[in-house]
Amino acid sequence: MIILKKSKIKKFFSFFKKIKIIIFIIAIIVACLFINSLTTKSNLEKKSDFVSEKLISISELATSRYDYSNVISVKNSLSFKDITIPFTEKSFVIKYNGYITAGLDFSAATFSIDKNILTITIPPCSILTHNVNEDEVFIFDEKNSIFNKLTMDDMLSEIVAEKSKTEERVIKDGFLDKVTVDTIDLLKNIFLNCGFDEVKVKIAAS
Numbered sequence: 001m002i003i004l005k006k007s008k009i010k011k012f013f014s015f016f017k018k019i020k021i022i023i024f025i026i027a028i029i030v031a032c033l034f035i036n037s038l039t040t041k042s043n044l045e046k047k048s049d050f051v052s053e054k055l056i057s058i059s060e061l062a063t064s065r066y067d068y069s070n071v072i073s074v075k076n077s078l079s080f081k082d083i084t085i086p087f088t089e090k091s092f093v094i095k096y097n098g099y100i101t102a103g104l105d106f107s108a109a110t111f112s113i114d115k116n117i118l119t120i121t122i123p124p125c126s127i128l129t130h131n132v133n134e135d136e137v138f139i140f141d142e143k144n145s146i147f148n149k150l151t152m153d154d155m156l157s158e159i160v161a162e163k164s165k166t167e168e169r170v171i172k173d174g175f176l177d178k179v180t181v182d183t184i185d186l187l188k189n190i191f192l193n194c195g196f197d198e199v200k201v202k203i204a205a206s
Helices: 006-061 152-172 175-192
Strands: 064-076 090-103 110-114 117-122 126-143 198-203
Touching: 006 110, 006 117, 006 175, 064 152, 064 175, 090 152, 090 175, 117 175, 126 152, 152 175, 175 198
Parallel strands: 117 198
Antiparallel strands: 064 090, 090 126, 110 117
């Protein structure tokens, strides 16, 4: 028969009690971490939905418009083997107003949230629309030839060709660069005011 002394029995139960307390504390910590992860996940989902909705609403605000006026002077004649045929000259001058809008496709934007830091990746800005105001097209100094009639197609083709030149010029002058800078500033200002600690905006490779 084995006889345990009271002191040893007390020590055994005391040790067992400590183990139970430690296990209980660990269980509480694990439960708290689990609940916190659920809360964090829920908050992250809410923030993600919020950012997605905001990006859609910002798309119109981030569109910039460039208004311009232009004058086209056209003069040409029929020719044969680089020889101008007499009495076939036609000419006209067109004055018109147009506008170019530029921005980016926010449906292609992506973002991530890490520790309340928002990182947004946006596509490069580009020209979205280029319109000529039909009510503001004026034609002057029309000169026709019986052998070389002036047509509406002549005028439209000149305007279309000039539109491409205008786009090249405004891009060269930094219009898209300015739109990009303005868009980045707009995104940062809006989302910093929405509670994010930091907002980073990156431009995706074209």
